[in-house]
Amino acid sequence: MNLMSIQLTTPINRGLAETLSREKNEPDWVAQLRAEAAERAGELEWPKPEKTRLDRWNLDAFGVYKQTSRIARLGELPAEVRELVPAEGGALLVQRNSGAAYVREAEELKSKGVIFTDLETACREHADLVKPYLFQAVDPFENRLNALHAALWNGGAFVYVPKNVEVELPLQAIYFRDDAEASFAPHIVIVAEKGSSVTYVDYAITPGEGGAAPFIHHSVIEAFVKPGARVRVASVHHMSDQGIDMTNRRAIVEQDGRIEWIIGDLHDGNTLTETQSLLQGQGSSSDAKVISIGLGQQRMSLTTRAVHIGRSSTSSMVTRAVMKDEATAIINGVTKIEKGATKANGEQTEKVLMLSPKARGDANPILLIDEDDVKAGHAASVGQVNADQVYYMMSRGISKEEAERLIITAFWRRSYPKCRWKP
Numbered sequence: 001m002n003l004m005s006i007q008l009t010t011p012i013n014r015g016l017a018e019t020l021s022r023e024k025n026e027p028d029w030v031a032q033l034r035a036e037a038a039e040r041a042g043e044l045e046w047p048k049p050e051k052t053r054l055d056r057w058n059l060d061a062f063g064v065y066k067q068t069s070r071i072a073r074l075g076e077l078p079a080e081v082r083e084l085v086p087a088e089g090g091a092l093l094v095q096r097n098s099g100a101a102y103v104r105e106a107e108e109l110k111s112k113g114v115i116f117t118d119l120e121t122a123c124r125e126h127a128d129l130v131k132p133y134l135f136q137a138v139d140p141f142e143n144r145l146n147a148l149h150a151a152l153w154n155g156g157a158f159v160y161v162p163k164n165v166e167v168e169l170p171l172q173a174i175y176f177r178d179d180a181e182a183s184f185a186p187h188i189v190i191v192a193e194k195g196s197s198v199t200y201v202d203y204a205i206t207p208g209e210g211g212a213a214p215f216i217h218h219s220v221i222e223a224f225v226k227p228g229a230r231v232r233v234a235s236v237h238h239m240s241d242q243g244i245d246m247t248n249r250r251a252i253v254e255q256d257g258r259i260e261w262i263i264g265d266l267h268d269g270n271t272l273t274e275t276q277s278l279l280q281g282q283g284s285s286s287d288a289k290v291i292s293i294g295l296g297q298q299r300m301s302l303t304t305r306a307v308h309i310g311r312s313s314t315s316s317m318v319t320r321a322v323m324k325d326e327a328t329a330i331i332n333g334v335t336k337i338e339k340g341a342t343k344a345n346g347e348q349t350e351k352v353l354m355l356s357p358k359a360r361g362d363a364n365p366i367l368l369i370d371e372d373d374v375k376a377g378h379a380a381s382v383g384q385v386n387a388d389q390v391y392y393m394m395s396r397g398i399s400k401e402e403a404e405r406l407i408i409t410a411f412w413r414r415s416y417p418k419c420r421w422k423p
Contacts, residue, residue, distance in 0.1 A: 211240020
C-alpha cells in the first residue's frame with residue numbers, strides 16, 4: 001500500500017493501522033498500540049460533554065494520511081506560517097498536514113541533553129525515553145476519540161529536559177494544514193525531569209486550502225512534571241470554521257512541581273477541549289488560563305480540570321469567553337480534591353461575555369470535595385455588554401465597534417493583567 005495515500009476515515013481496522021505504522025518504519029511497540037486502539041475504537045463511545053450534542057457534528061472527516069517532505073529553508077513555508085516564526089531563532093518544529101516538515105534543534109540545548117524533535121522520530125531514536133510516557137497521561141481506551149487518536153496520530157512533538165536543566169528560550173512548534181484532504185492529528189509529549197524548567201509554545205492554523213473542506217483536528221498534549229520541575233505550556237488554536245477542534249491536554253505533576261497552561265481556544269469552528277492537571281505530589285501546583293471567542297453558529301465545550309491528590313497542592317483556573325452572533329459556549333471548571341489531599345487549595349473563575357442577544361454562554365463551576373481540611377472556591381458569571389457603557393463611549397465620539405473592542409479588552413485584562421493580546 002502506498003503511504004502517500006492511506007485513507008483514515010472511520011471506521012478504521014487493525015490491518016490499516018498496522019500497515020500505516022509499518023510503512024512509517026515505527027517500532028513494534030508503536031505498531032502494536034496503534035493496532036489495539038484501532039481494533040477497540042468501534043467498541044467505545046464518543047465522549048459525552050455536558051450539554052453538547054456531538055451526534056450533530058461531522059465526526060467522520062479524519063482525512064487521508066499524506067507523507068510530508070522535509071524542507072531545508074523556512075522561506076519555503078507559506079507566508080502565514082512564516083509570520084509565526086520567532087525572530088530571535090531558537091528551537092523550532094513545523095508540522096505540515098500529516099508530518100514534520102522542519103525541525104531546528106538549538107546546539108546549546110542538545111549539548112545539555114535536551115531533546116526537541118517530532119514524536120515519530122523520537123519513537124524511533126529515543127524509544128527508551130518515549131515508551132514510558134506515551135499515552136500514560138491520556139488513556140487511549142477511555143473513549144472512541146482517544147482510541148482513534150491513538151491509532152491515527154501523526155507528527156507531533158517530543159520534549160525531554162534532563163534533571164536540573166533550565167531551558168530559557170521557549171521551544172516553539174507550529175502545526176498547520178494547507179491540504180484540504182490531509183489528516184491532522186499531532187501528539188505532543190513533554191517530560192521535565194527533577195528540578196528542570198521549560199516553556200513550550202505551539203500554534204495550530206489552516207492557511208490556504210487547509211480549511212476549505214470539513215476536517216477534524218484531534219490533538220493531545222501529555223506533560224509529565226517531575227519533582228520540583230516547572231513546565232509552562234502556551235497553545236493557540238485558530239483554524240477555519242470548516243474544522244472541528246477536539247483537543248485533550250493533560251499533565252501529571254509530582255512533588256513540588258508546577259504546570260502552567262496558557263490556552264487560546266480561538267478556533268472558528270466547533271470546539272471540544274479539556275485541559276486537566278493531575279496534582280499527584282505533595283506541594284504540586286497548577287495554574288490554567290483559558291481565553292476563547294465564539295462567532296457565527298459555533299458550538300464550544302471547554303473544560304478545565306484540576307484533580308488534587310497530593311497534600312498541600314494548589315490549583316488556579318481562570319476561563320474567559322466572548323460570544324458573538326449565535327455562538328454557544330459551555331464552560332466547565334472542575335476542582336476535584338481527593339480523600340487524603342489535606343491542605344489542598346483550589347480556586348476557579350469562569351466568565352462569559354455575550355455581544356449579541358442570540359449568543360449563549362453557560363458557566364459551570366464544579367467543586368468535588370472528599371477531604372475536610374482544604375480550601376476551595378469558585379466564581380462564575382454570564383452577561384451581555386453593558387449598553388450604558390457603550391452609549392457613554394459613543395457619546396464621546398467612539399464608534400460602537402471600537403467601544404465594544406475596548407470593553408472586551410478590559411474584560412480580558414481584569415483577569416490577565418499582564419496580557420498584551422488584542423481582540
